[in-house]
Amino acid sequence: MVLEVEVIDDLAHPPRRPEWTCDADGAPWPCDPARVDLADRYAGRPHTLGKILCAALHLAARDLEGSTDAAELHERFVGWPAALT
Numbered sequence: 889m890v891l892e893v894e895v896i897d898d899l900a901h902p903p904r905r906p907e908w909t910c911d912a913d914g915a916p917w918p919c920d921p922a923r924v925d926l927a928d929r930y931a932g933r934p935h936t937l938g939k940i941l942c943a944a945l946h947l948a949a950r951d952l953e954g955s956t957d958a959a960e961l962h963e964r965f966v967g968w969p970a971a972l973t
């Protein structure tokens with residue numbers, strides 16, 4: 889799980905932890921450019937993208953516990969690829 893999620897550090901817009909804001913533009917991660925990049929990299933592999941986002945969500949939920957609404961966090965991390973299709 890840790891290995892899978894390392895790909896997000898490789899993005900031009902990686903998350904800054906433990907805040908989970910974009911390291912490039914300061915927006916809540918995944919910001920729009922990060923989403924475009926991820927959607928691009930995992931085009932045709934929605935299952936792999938889902939796994940990576942789930943892993944990221946788990947890390948973020950742990951880091952942001954108590955400061956962010958769980959449903960909102962879920963939508964922010966794993967809700968958006970569904971909207972792409």
Ligand SMILES: [Zn+2]
Pocket residue numbers: 901910911912913914915919920921922
């Ligand atoms: Zn960004």
